Amino acid sequence: MGVARALMALVLLPAAAVAQSSSERARELAGDPQTAVQRLALADVPRPTGKPVALFDGRSLRDWQPWLGYADPGVTYKADPANVPVGTGRDTRGDFAVRTVDGEPAIWIKGETWGSLVHRADLRDYHLRLQYKWGDKTWAPREKEPRNNGLLYHTHGVPGEVFGTWRPSVEFEIMKGSTGMIVMVGTKVRAQTDVAYDPRLIAPHLRYRTGGRTIDMVNGTPTWNVEAATDAERAIGEWNTLDLYVLGDRAVHVVNGVPVAEVRDMAVIGADGVRRPLTHGNIQLQSEGAETWFRRITVEPIRSLPRVIAARD
Numbered sequence: 001m002g003v004a005r006a007l008m009a010l011v012l013l014p015a016a017a018v019a020q021s022s023s024e025r026a027r028e029l030a031g032d033p034q035t036a037v038q039r040l041a042l043a044d045v046p047r048p049t050g051k052p053v054a055l056f057d058g059r060s061l062r063d064w065q066p067w068l069g070y071a072d073p074g075v076t077y078k079a080d081p082a083n084v085p086v087g088t089g090r091d092t093r094g095d096f097a098v099r100t101v102d103g104e105p106a107i108w109i110k111g112e113t114w115g116s117l118v119h120r121a122d123l124r125d126y127h128l129r130l131q132y133k134w135g136d137k138t139w140a141p142r143e144k145e146p147r148n149n150g151l152l153y154h155t156h157g158v159p160g161e162v163f164g165t166w167r168p169s170v171e172f173e174i175m176k177g178s179t180g181m182i183v184m185v186g187t188k189v190r191a192q193t194d195v196a197y198d199p200r201l202i203a204p205h206l207r208y209r210t211g212g213r214t215i216d217m218v219n220g221t222p223t224w225n226v227e228a229a230t231d232a233e234r235a236i237g238e239w240n241t242l243d244l245y246v247l248g249d250r251a252v253h254v255v256n257g258v259p260v261a262e263v264r265d266m267a268v269i270g271a272d273g274v275r276r277p278l279t280h281g282n283i284q285l286q287s288e289g290a291e292t293w294f295r296r297i298t299v300e301p302i303r304s305l306p307r308v309i310a311a312r313d
Contacts, residue, residue, distance in 0.1 A: 036196075037230075038209055038210065038229055038230075038310060039230075039310070039311040040210060040229055040230075040258065040259045040260070040308055040309065040310060040311055041259065041308075041309055041310075041311040042252075042254065042259050042306040042307070042308065042309075043306065043307040043308075043309050044304070044306055044307050045306045046127070046245070046302040046303065046304045046305065046306060047302075048127065048300035048301060048302060049300075049301045049302060049303055050300060050301040051300065052298040052299065052300040053298060053299050053300070054297065054298050055119050055121065055128075055283065055297040055298065055299060056105075056107060056294070056295070056296075056297040058098070058104070058105040059098065059105070060098060061096060061097075061098060061107065061117065063119055063120050063121070064096070064107075064117040064118065064119055064120070064285075065117065065118045065119075065120065065159070066088065066092040066095065066096050066115065066116075066117055067085075067087060067088065067115050067116050067117075067118070067159040067160060067165075067167075068085065068086035068087060068088075068089075068090070068092060068095060068113050068114070068115035068165075068287075069085050069086065069113065069114040069115050069160070069163065069164050069165030069166075070083055070084075070085055070086065070113075070114070070164060070165070071086055071113065073113065073114045073139075073140070073141060073142075073288075073289065074140065074141045076114060076163050076164070076165055077163060083164070084164075085160050085164035085165065086113065086115075087159065087160060088159075092115075094110065095109070095110050095112070095113055095115065095287060096108070096109055096110070096117055096287070101293055101295075102239075104295060105295065106293045106294060106295035107285070107293065107294040107295065107297075108135075108291075108292075108293055109149070109285065109286075109287045109291065109292045109293075109294070110137075110287065110291060111135075111137065111138070111139055111149075111287050111288065111289050111290045111291045111292060112137075112139040112287075112289075113287065114165050114286075114287055114288050114289065115165055115166075115286075115287045116152070116159075116165070116166050116167065116284050116285060116286050116287065117284070117285045117287075118155055118159070118167060118282050118283070118284045118285075119282055119283045119284075120282070121282065121283070121299075122280055122281065122282060123153075123246075123280060123281065123282065123283065123299060124246070124248070124279055124280035125246065125247050125248065125301060125302060125303065126245075126246055126299045126300065126301055126302060127243065127244070127245050127246075127299065127300050127301075127302050128151075128153070128242075128243070128244040128246070128283065128297070128298070128299045129241065129242065129243050129244075129296070129297075129298055129299075130151070130241075130242055130294055130295070130296060130297040130298075131239045131240065131241050131242075131294070131295050131296045132149070132174060132239070132240055132242065132292060132293060132294045132295075133236075133237060133238060133239045133240060133292075133293050134147050134176070134236045134237065134290060134291065134292060134293075135290070135291025135292060135293060136291060137290070137291040138289060138290050138291070139289050139290070140289075141289070142288070142289030142290065143289070145289070146175050146176040146177055146178070147175065147176045147236070147289075147290035147292075148174070148175045148176075148286075148288045148289055148290055149174040149175070149285070149286045149287070149288055149290060149292045150171045150172065150173055150174050150175075150183075150185075150284075150285070150286040150288065151171070151172040151174060151242060151244065151283070151284075151285065152166070152167075152169035152170065152171050152172070152185055152283070152284035152285070152286065153169060153170055153171075153172065153244060153246060153251070153281065153282075153283055153284075154169055154170050154246070154266060154278050154279070154280065154281035155167050155168070155169040155281045155282040155283065155284040156168055156169070156268070156278075156281045156282070157186070161186065162185055162186045166185055166186075166284065166286065167185075167186075167282075167284060168185055168186030168188060168189050168268070169185045169186070169189065169281065169282075169284055170182070170183075170184060170185065170189060170191060170251070170263060170266055170278070171183040171184070171185050172242065172244055172251075172253050173225075173228075174242075174286075174292075176233065176236070177231055177233070178227060178228060178231070179228065179231070179232070179233045179240070179242075179255050179260075180228030180229075180232070180253045180254075180255045180260035180261050181225055181226065181227050181228050181261070182208070182217065182225065182226045182253070182261050182263055183219070183224070183225050184217050184218065184219040184224070185219070186219065187218075187219055187220050188268050188269040188270075189219070189266075189267075189268060189278065190216060190217065190218060190265070190266070190267045190268070190269065190275060190278075191216075191217045191249075191263045191264065191265060191266045191267070192214055192215065192216050192217065192263075192264045192265040193208060193214070193215065193217065193226050193261065193262060193263055193264065194208065194209055194210060194211065194212040194213065194214055194215075194262070195207060195208060195209060195212045195213055195214075195215055195226055196208075196209035196212045196213070198227065201227050203222070204222045204223060204224065204225070206223070206225070206226045206227065207226065207227040207228075207229065208226050208227065208228060208229045208260065208261040208262070209229065210229075210262070210308055210309070210310055211310070216265075226261065228253070228255070228260035228261055229259070229260045229261060230258065230260060232255040232256045232257075232258035232260060233255060233256070234256065239295075240255065240256055241255075241256055241257070242254065242255060243257075245302065245305050245306055247302065247303075247304065247305045248277070248279045249264070249265055249266040249267065249277045249278055249279050250262075250263060250264050250265075250266070250305055251263040251266070251305075252305055252306055252308060259306075259308045262308050265277075266278040266279070283297075
C-alpha cells in the first residue's frame with residue numbers, strides 16, 4: 001500500500017537523505033547479509049481442521065463494511081484537520097460492487113477513492129485463499145505508479161484510524177512488483193521478520209530472506225517495510241492466487257504457490273506502552289488507486305503453520 005511509501009517520505013528529511021548512502025554502508029557493516037537469489041518452498045503444509053468458509057458469497061457485500069477516505073486521495077497523508085474523510089457518508093456502490101468477470105462473480109473495487117472493505121468476521125488460526133487480478137484503470141495520484149491494493153489481516157481499531165482511510169493491521173501487500181511485501185499499517189502495530197540487504201530496493205533496502213537478520217518492524221521508521229523474497233505475481237490481467245497462513249501472532253505469505261515472506265511476533269503497543277500479542281482480527285481489502293477484482297475468498301481453520309525452507313536445486 002502507498003501508506004508505507006508515504007510514511008517513509010515523511011521520515012526522510014533532506015539531511016537524512018544526504019546521509020542515506022553512509023547509513024546503508026553502516027547497515028552492511030553491522031551485519032545485514034547481502035541478498036542473493038533465494039528460491040523458497042513450503043514444507044509441512046497443514047491439513048485443515050474444519051470445512052472451508054466462503055467470506056464472499058458471490059451475490060452481495062452484506063458481510064463487508066465499506067469505508068472511504070478523502071474525496072481527494074492526494075490529501076491522505078497531509079495532517080490537515082480541515083480535511084474530513086467521506087467515511088460512510090455516501091452511497092459506496094460506485095466504489096465497491098459485485099460484478100461478473102470471466103464468467104463468475106467477483107468483488108469489484110474501483111480504486112478512485114481510497115478506502116477499504118472490512119469483513120465482519122473476527123478470525124484467528126486460519127488459512128485464507130483468494131484470487132485477484134488488476135483491472136484496466138488507475139487513478140490519481142497513483143495513475144503512473146505501480147498498481148496498488150492490499151490484503152490486510154489482524155485488522156482492529158476503528159474505521160479511518162490510519163490516515164482517515166484504513167484500520168490498523170498487518171499487510172500482505174498487493175502491488176505490482178512487490179506482492180507479498182510485509183507492511184505495518186498504523187504506528188502501534190509491530191512484527192518481526194528476517195531480512196537481507198538489497199541495494200536495488202527503495203529505502204530501507206530490506207528483502208525477506210530465510211535465515212537472515214531478525215528485525216522488528218515499525219512503520220514510520222527505517223524498518224517500515226520488508227520486500228517479498230521474490231516477485232511471483234503474474235502479468236496484469238491474469239488471475240493470481242494468494243495464500244495467507246495465520247496462527248496466533250505468526251503468518252506466512254504465499255503468492256501463486258511461492259512462499260515470499262514470514263511474519264512473527266505480531267503485536268500492538270497499547271496506550272500504556274505495553275506490547276501485547278496480536279493474534280486475531282478482521283480481513284481488510286483496500287482501495288488505493290487501481291481497479292482490482294477479488295474472487296473465491298475462503299478461510300479454513302488450521303492448527304499449525306507451514307515451514308518456509310530454501311528450495312533445493
